Amino acid sequence: MADHYSIQFQTPKLIATTGSASPPLLRNNVSNSTQLFGLLTLLIISTISLILTGLTLVIIIMGLIFFSPLIILLSPIWVPVFTILFVFTVMFLSTCGFGIVVVAMLSWMFRYFRGLHRRHGLQSKLIDAVH
Known part of the structure; x- marks a missing residue:
């Protein structure tokens, strides 16, 4: 029973490095x-972007404050x-958009009546299976 609980000590192994004083993990x-x-x-780029964003926000707010009387006076014309x-x-x-839809419909109808259309989907597979 004492053999199962025996403790074995291992000596640490030295890691050989090639021309460097620091271990490989380091x-x-x-x-x-x-x-x-x-x-x-x-x-540097993050700092510059943050500064430019702040300046843009300040300029927009100052522009709205400065031009708000002009906007209010001219709104009966602008609306x-x-x-x-x-x-x-x-x-x-x-x-x-309607023109594009009409051209697409005419193209499909032309190809359909000329017999140039392809059969797709489940219906064509069923037809092909019957024939």
């Missing part, structure tokens, strides 16, 4: 100059103009 985790340069670049522009834009885009 060498794999040390950042090199490329990683340091990338991190520095990331920090009808933008309403008319919106209606014409919607009409133009819907006309283009």
